[in-house]
Amino acid sequence: MANEKSPENRPLTGWLSRFAPGVRKIVNRRDTPDNLWIKDPDTGDMLYRTDLEAALWVTPSGRHMRLNAPQRLKVTFDDGLWEEIAPPDVPEDPLKFSDGKPYRDRLSQARKAAGRKDTMAIGVGEIDGVEAVVIVQDFSFMGGSLGMAAGEAFVAAAQEAVKRGLPFVCFTAAGGARMQEGALSLMQMARTTLAIQELKAARLPYVVVLTDPTTGGVTASYAMLGDVHLAEPGALIGFAGPRVIEATIREKLPPGFQRAEYLQEKGMVDRVVPRADLPRTLGLILSMLMDGKRAA
Template sequence: MNWLTNLVRPKIRNLVPKKDVPENLWVKCPSCEHMLFRKDVEKSSMVCSRCGHHMRLPARKRLEMLFDGGNYTEIQLPVPAPDPLKFKDLKKYPDRLKDAQTKTGEKDALIVAHGWLAGMPVVVAAFNFDFMGGSMGVAVGEGLVQAAEVAVQQRAALIVIPASGGARMQEGILSLMQMARSTVAVQRVREARLPYIVLLTDPTTGGVTASFAMLGDVTLSEPGAVIGFAGARVIENTIRQKLPEGFQRAEYLRDHGMVDLVVHRKDIKSTIARIISIMTHRDAPSELAPAYLSTVEETDSPLPLPPPGDPEAAARADGRPADPSDEVSEDDEGPEDPTQHGDK
């Protein structure tokens, strides 16, 4: 039977050359776990056609979606010291930075750009979660400061799109300092009477949530985004209680007053354009106005606003939205029984 070993096995040729077979033809939805054709998912801006789950997007893709024609001018950010604390865990911090830069092709977790959105000037600061979890270090803090400065110089709206696990632990206290720096930067935009809009995406947690991410004049969120400070499991173990259904999800925060609107990805540009138009009294193209914002009453001239930094005057400002039930006529002496309206 040794003659069998002398036989030459026939070669089976692939019908399609290997080099012509594209990789990653399919995408698995993290929510419903359905396999989706990648080209179809990309056409829908990475939204699952089965369950509507919003998958994560890289920062540059978000910039292309927001700016008119996908055109924008990137603001070059200074590069800080790569390893200020000489930090090392399983790997040296400079090595982790190099790995993230190779993986994403970006210098750090934030990209800042300026351009036009629906014909209105805007500055956008977008986080890239693929870069070390979108963590905020000195470079990211400097980027947020410069984004605010450019917005003030150009009299443009500032839009921030966080996607972050929080402060970057490899930079220690220097990272935590960026919470204060970013908060001060936002205040400068407010003092200049310019719109500051935040679009919360999945996930927005830690020191990012505890600083600039929750300070927007208008706070939007994508559906299903995880938003919070500490993780749900950490909170449950701390308070020894079961958390409510949907806790730290965008819809839960909207229902409890922490988020203004939960917006589908396809409507984000039109929604932001409409908000900026209302806040700045500029005309945005009518086709960019979603139905649920078209009923907002607009005026030809801005409301008389008090000087910045005076909350007491803001509460007394003419034109301030008020509850009609708060209006009391001069002839109204109130109920005879003081317990009729109030706690007994």
């Protein structure tokens, strides 16, 4: 009929309208977040976002989901408070690189998606009462890839620790070097190593927390040069990925290969620590390495 209402404008009728008169108002809300429910990658169960946040983004199945830089800093520092240190600026796209899409466009897109200028974030605050400089690698920004900006940020953070006489903590998460910066990216492996030597010369602790995933040139440099190496449960840690290794050696890898627990068993990781226990564990380690000195 000509006067028949379209389905989207048809009045709500039946038992639903009698028992829930406000249902149309709820359904039509525009402010409902699209990611209210998050799928557990292990079980497929739908998890309520608020509950997942309260659990520090650890699923009931035990999966430690990836955190972005602000989330990591918030769960690490006491009361979620820290002083932010801005990483230094570096030249953008020095090689005028394009892989079908200009590198500048990729940077712009990544910055818009991640809400930050590059992968590294630096904060200063207390971890279980011990003041420390913390640098976090954000995997959501171009896979946490190591480029000039990341290397410069690491050097600046290490030097800030030396300047303040504080221990230095690094949370790693990376797919490797940033190919769009070529050899300039690989040079950051050497530069970060030299920055760690400055910490050692100042007799300041350098503690690494390996998170999922930590691979490539990051593993081959500052990720494995700590005084103590902690790791989150299930984190993938290695140089090349398991599939690349299997294809190269034409053999099946052992169960759990390159996972945090496997590396602890082989001596490459000192301890695997659940996320909820990390602040307390870091506080104890830093306190011992700093001879019991804590913030006033």
